Amino acid sequence: MADNTPLLDAQGLYVSLGGLPILRDVGLQVHSGEAVAILGGNGSGKSTTLRTVLGLIPFQEGSVRLFGTELANFHAWDRVGYVPQHSSLNVSNATVREIVSSGRLSHHRVFQWPSRQDRAHVTHALDLVGLTDRGRWPFVDLSGGQKQRALIARALTSEPELLIMDEPLAGVDLHSQAGLAGLLGQLRSDGLGLAVVLHEQGPMADVLDRWVTLCDGRIVTSETQGATDCAPEPAKTSSMGWLDPVAGVRR
Numbered sequence: 001m002a003d004n005t006p007l008l009d010a011q012g013l014y015v016s017l018g019g020l021p022i023l024r025d026v027g028l029q030v031h032s033g034e035a036v037a038i039l040g041g042n043g044s045g046k047s048t049t050l051r052t053v054l055g056l057i058p059f060q061e062g063s064v065r066l067f068g069t070e071l072a073n074f075h076a077w078d079r080v081g082y083v084p085q086h087s088s089l090n091v092s093n094a095t096v097r098e099i100v101s102s103g104r105l106s107h108h109r110v111f112q113w114p115s116r117q118d119r120a121h122v123t124h125a126l127d128l129v130g131l132t133d134r135g136r137w138p139f140v141d142l143s144g145g146q147k148q149r150a151l152i153a154r155a156l157t158s159e160p161e162l163l164i165m166d167e168p169l170a171g172v173d174l175h176s177q178a179g180l181a182g183l184l185g186q187l188r189s190d191g192l193g194l195a196v197v198l199h200e201q202g203p204m205a206d207v208l209d210r211w212v213t214l215c216d217g218r219i220v221t222s223e224t225q226g227a228t229d230c231a232p233e234p235a236k237t238s239s240m241g242w243l244d245p246v247a248g249v250r251r
């Protein structure tokens with residue numbers, strides 16, 4: 001891979017779900033040592049963008065390349081860390097260390113015990129996110145901010161070069177947000193590429209190199225443009241001048 005090849009290069013993505021267009025002409029590039037945010041209101045398509053570039057949702061048009069390789073041919077998933085929204089993780093009995101250890105699963109065979117190296121990576125990741133003393137705790141007993149830290153630690157155990165995060169600051173108090181932003185800034189300085197969904201830049205403002213803003217599945221703002229309001233598409237009126245409820249919905 002040439003040095004300037006983006007870690008992630010998504011272009012012209014069109015995605016439909018349940019018969020409705022969700023993403024329209026969405027692109028996203030992330031280079032090594034670069035932090036890029038996807039901003040936008042509820043339902044604007046942020047999570048769908050992340051899930052599409054991870055190959056979890058099919059796209060109808062466009063292209064996704066990871067580390068210079070077409071998504072369909074990409075297999076080096078240990079180079080990519082994914083941090084889902086913590087509220088989407090439903091675990092009742094697992095300890096924090098078990099959750100974090102699951103990030104190493106791609107490094108050893110099924111039914112094989114984690115190696116000394118696996119355990120060292122887990123310990124180091126817990127250390128990095130400041131959860132060294134919480135390893136034996138049930139994951140569900142952690143606070144929102146601690147859960148996010150544990151999920152970031154899980155993603156870091158495979159030593160990824162690209163970290164993709166879905167609202168890592170959601171439900172986290174302001175003080176912990178600043179701590180998480182500091183951690184992500186440090187990882188970026190160490191050369192990690194970050195693609196992160198946020199509702200607003202908030203404490204991440206100093207960490208971000210670029211951002212795109214989505215509105216109704218389209219990019220309305222990028223780093224080169226000013227802010228654009230995200231007004232809902234106006235409802236269309238019929239030829240008789242009546243409100244047409246069908247024409248007003250997403251095209």
Ligand SMILES: Nc1ncnc2c1ncn2[C@@H]1O[C@H](COP(=O)(O)OP(=O)(O)OP(=O)(O)O)[C@@H](O)[C@H]1O
Pocket residue numbers: 017018020022040041042043044045046047048049
């Ligand atoms: N499986 C699905 N089938 C149909 N529509 C879907 C599906 N998944 C998501 N959507 C719709 O796609 C749109 C974008 O959803 P998405 O989760 O990407 O938004 P988001 O910007 O991440 O929102 P939020 O900030 O609320 O998490 C929403 O209107 C949502 O209802």
